[in-house]
Amino acid sequence: MNLKRKLLPFLYIFLFPVIVLAQTSKGTAFKLVPLGVLGGIDESNLSAYMLAPAGSNNYICLDAGTVHYGIEKAVANKTFNVPASTVLRQYIKGYFISHSHLDHIAGLIINSPEDSTKNIYALNDCIETVKTHYFTWKSWANFADQGETPALKKYHYKVLEPGTETAIENTELKVQAFPLSHSNLTSTAFLVNSNDNYLLYLGDTGPDEIEKSNNLQNLWQAVAQLVKGKKLKAILIEVSFPNEQPDKTLFGHLTPKWLMTEMDKLATITGADAVKGLNIVVTHLKPPVTSISKIKTQLKAANKLQLNLIYPQQGKALNF
Ligand SMILES: [Zn+2]
Numbered sequence: 001m002n003l004k005r006k007l008l009p010f011l012y013i014f015l016f017p018v019i020v021l022a023q024t025s026k027g028t029a030f031k032l033v034p035l036g037v038l039g040g041i042d043e044s045n046l047s048a049y050m051l052a053p054a055g056s057n058n059y060i061c062l063d064a065g066t067v068h069y070g071i072e073k074a075v076a077n078k079t080f081n082v083p084a085s086t087v088l089r090q091y092i093k094g095y096f097i098s099h100s101h102l103d104h105i106a107g108l109i110i111n112s113p114e115d116s117t118k119n120i121y122a123l124n125d126c127i128e129t130v131k132t133h134y135f136t137w138k139s140w141a142n143f144a145d146q147g148e149t150p151a152l153k154k155y156h157y158k159v160l161e162p163g164t165e166t167a168i169e170n171t172e173l174k175v176q177a178f179p180l181s182h183s184n185l186t187s188t189a190f191l192v193n194s195n196d197n198y199l200l201y202l203g204d205t206g207p208d209e210i211e212k213s214n215n216l217q218n219l220w221q222a223v224a225q226l227v228k229g230k231k232l233k234a235i236l237i238e239v240s241f242p243n244e245q246p247d248k249t250l251f252g253h254l255t256p257k258w259l260m261t262e263m264d265k266l267a268t269i270t271g272a273d274a275v276k277g278l279n280i281v282v283t284h285l286k287p288p289v290t291s292i293s294k295i296k297t298q299l300k301a302a303n304k305l306q307l308n309l310i311y312p313q314q315g316k317a318l319n320f
């Protein structure tokens, strides 16, 4: 028996922890903490998702419909073991607002007196509405650094240019914004890059066919290579209504049928194998409970692509 063969078992024993560690770090790139998951009417549970690289507390907050109540829930669930005020002031390094509807920003506004200095990132349209409609002295107080005087300068507006990847201050993350069509508004998809692992968050959006748009098609084109390369760890996308909702009253939202139509388009580009098992986090389900259970049943029945459908829960961390 040669020396090499003798050493092999020992080598494996020594390397075992390294191999296991490498696999865990490979398997987990992001920690996602949902602060709010519904698409209405419950003001204590509206779209907001904290996201950080695995093992880091440098989070960004993707939309900010519900902030305080979601953090409280996460603390109660031991998702965070620091006080809620520390999560708000120190863990959240910046906000990414997909569009200016109140169910995506009310939590940020209401929490602003208690918050620390940070950036608000969004496309220009959204920033303009926040500047001229919310952080004004008639709606609230101007906690931002532009707009009506006096400006309290707690928040700094950062306009994102579509198609340009931006490094996010005080985090290890980079983000690229893509416009989405949401009835009369431009909404946004944020592609978050952590060390060449990616997560895609979509704000409210209607299907291309109904919105007379190419925005989703362009987005699928842009992420196709990442899906093929297994670098896209999850897609957060809305399904607001069950299939019974008529197309003419979708108001820029998706149903199970329309989500699967869009997923088929992605699969057409990547091949069906590449999307099999892809993590799809279903967001923005609109109450009542009967509608929500219909949405879940309809998605399950239509899941020919074998996507991994995930329903986030407020305050419960998900790892991708
Ligand atoms: Zn919404």
Ligand SMILES: [Zn+2]
Pocket (backbone or CB within 6 Å): 099, 101, 182, 204
């Ligand atoms: Zn909306």
